Amino acid sequence: MGMDKQESVKKLFTAQSAKVDTNRGDAYYEALYAKCQERLDALKKLTPLNNRRDFMTTIEDEGLERRDFLKWASATTAMLMLPASFTPLVAEAATLMNRVPVIWIELSDCAGNSEALLRSDGPKIDEIILDIISLEFHETLQAASGHQAEKQMEEAMEHFKGKYLLFVEGAVPLGMDGQFGTIGAKGETFVDHLHRAAEGAAAVVAVGSCATYGGIPAAAPNPTDAVGVMDVVKGKPIINIPACPANPSNMVGVILHFVLTGSIPELDSLLRPKFAFGYRIHDNCERRAHFDAGEYVEEWGDEGAKNNFCLYKMGCKGPMTFNNCSIIRYNEGVNWPIGVGRGCIGCSEPDFWDKYAYERPMANANIKAPTGGVEKTVDQFGLGLLTAAGIGIGIHAAASAIAGKKEHEKEEA
């Protein structure tokens, strides 16, 4: 690399954001608006699946004013990258969400995304909505066990064939004929369980980094040959909501979008909704001014740390990571990893455990492939070894290489 290292880093991190262009033009929005309205009218004619009372009454019982509700609807509209004129439609979609049946299955997981769902950040109302959607199967929360649980799922899959959203949490272990994970009295493997559940789904939502890219079980040397949902399920719309765990606001956003439009949101090359993953952490970071000023934390707890300086030198991977956490944060906005002085570990990016999740900047990481398993990931892994000067190229190369690979695979399949 001929360019001065410091200079090239500076250039990369101060460049215009790779954020997607959110404005699609008036004609587009007018057409979409009409489509949404039509969809909501059709939904209104259906009998509620699950709801026991008027939605607004429920909200008021929970101590929320209609004003608060509209405030939430307006914030959510913005989050979904829609013009403000869509706010009434979003509000209406929320009241109709009880008509979307959701089946949530868990594979090689830690239940972190289920826990995130419970904490449902953003406005308090998220929780109410999630209480009101028709959650047909969710192992961590449902009352029934054993045969009764299996029957509950089979019955829901039959009853809502072609209409339910399937949420998948956890990676899919393919090694040893899939036997690293089994479920049910017949000992069905996770991969068979996933295929069966996906067959009748309207769309499949992979939630969390394990379900999207394999996550921690797929970190080198990937002992169980774990992969993400998109590597297994074909012929269905797939939406990836990565991060460890996924932000519950993004889960709600996807459901809302589905109710609103009857279709899945616009996705990037990694099948992530652009409304959530169109932002680079670094571009919206509250510590960005310190980066621009060259003010860094040099070691944990130093004067820089006490003054909220930039965490890049402590290994923050905000410049490489696309997610909306710098905007919506976590746990009702209480905090986030950069806010707490640690920095970003790139958890919404593919293979982040092997590429990003360490306490040093990439340039001086000196990381080597952990024990075994290098061969099959060597092309992706090579990216992690690039010096800082090559990072920008690396990111784009990675994104396009992976996207290209996926396209190629689809054609072959």
Next chain:
Amino acid sequence: MPEINEQAEAQTSGGGTTTAATGGKKHIIVDPITRIEGHLRIEAVIDENNKIVDAWSSSTMFRGIETILKGRDPRDCGLMAMRICGVCTGTHYQRSIEAVEDAFGITIPKNARIVRNLIQGSLYLHDHLVHFYHLHALDFVDVVAATKADPAKTAEEAAKWAHVAGVEPYIGSAGDFKMIQDRIVKFVKEGRLGIFGNGYWGNPHYKLTPEQNLIGVAHYLKALDIQREMSKMHAIFGGKSPHPQSIVVGGVTCVQDIKNPARIALFKELLTLSRDFVKRAYLPDIYMAGTMYADEATDGSATFHASDHKGAMGKAVGGTGGGILSYMSYGDFRLDDTGFYNSELLFPSGLVLDGDISKVHEVDPNKITEDVTHSWYKGSGAPEHPYDGTTIPEYTGLEKKEDGYAYLKTDEKYSWIKSPLYDGKKVEVGPLARMVVGYVKGDKRIKKYVDNFLTRANLPITVLFSTVGRTAARAIETELMSDVMLEWVDELAANAASGDLSTWTEFDFDTVAADTKGMGLAEAPRGSLGHWVKIKDGKVTNYQAVVPSTWNAGPRGPNGEVGAYEAAVIGTVVADPQQPLEIIRTVHSFDPCIACAVHVVDTKGKELATYKVDPTCAF
């Protein structure tokens, strides 16, 4: 009325293991066990009187996280180890970091110690509350029966149990109960039951009155709000919840949250609000359930007996769900800054063995071993200490029978969980173990909370050695924690105000990481948790975690020693063999966390590549 499940019918008459073939015995498979973390299966054999005479616990998932940790920088292991579990989130994180700090010989600053206690304390509150209401309560509370309650009587009932606890009820008015009931009535009558669908509603082993059921349902819903507030506490100093991010080898990163009085004030406000719910809803509910289920909790005839099972103990001092009656706590929550294993602890360490509550034995970490006789790993022939454990996965599968079901091969290997032993014995870990060890050891604070509970409930101490007792101990611990955390947050505020903003202890990585080993032994919400790490030239060469649910959910030991879940289930009478209500109630009382419990330690796991899936199967 729940439908009779034809599958279950076929199942229970389908036979199974050696015992199932005789007389009127039936073999039950419960898979998946829901309302837990992870993938767990329980199989049980019941006799002609519907009494469980044998049981096996099996985990059906394997990820291999310890294998993944090998070769990494020890400073990065905490974040990865945390992904062992998203429920007891942050607890593996801290243990991993502490194992490395132990290896490096680092003592963290006072601020870091208090902040870590507050992060773990918040997790205890959140985890215990969510466990009781959202993962366990439906084993005691019949949601459908709540529709028959009289709201006015419900208010009286709520007041009655709150007064037993010495407080006013959290929800006190008939009008409030009526509103909640209307919501449930409409839900049950008109809609699909969603997550409540196909439950065991109407089972005769639900023992609460309709009014008591309504109280339970009302608090279930309210607790959904409260747990969110508790998770905010977790996030203030942790950055986010689940999976916080502020703990590093040497200390914590959240110095700006420590020095900001507004952050500390917010933490205190959320703690106060959470504590109020714990004292005015959670505790009264435990008094109520404890009293209503006291008969079975003190029914000595339903206890696991040693004579039937080689190697197990068995003084029948407890009741239904009592189990092996040996308890262990590593101890946790350092209360001073004298160094890693020298501090005074909130929860003392110790062992109480064989139901003998007259003495406590000291814990010697060298006596901890793991055995794989009944686990899907190749063994070296003898149980091994975690530092030196070498394990090779050896999956032998389930036995598919003509009835279409797959059964555990219980005479051979039958679980991904290993079988940990202390000095060759099976022990139980968790809140009950902590309370029993602390009580017998004479810890003043624990004794005060336990005695207060038993006096107010008017129940003997033996009530603790049961399913209900395990659940009560968790509530007692939650109250204790919510009180002591108020002291800690004041201590943090005072220390920061005094000008001490130190949050990290410096170390020279290349020197301390040259060749060393360390362990992080402490208490997760579910019980004793240990991480062991060996480091050479700055890299991890061996890593192992022995976690609470490994102790509790593990299969038989090398000489047939029965695991804690297995023993706790044996002896229980089920009302309806097709509804595993009593089995899941007892298993839930341990708060299973199965993703935690499964692991492997050796890179030889790569040999599994020989099983590599045919590419055509991967589509």
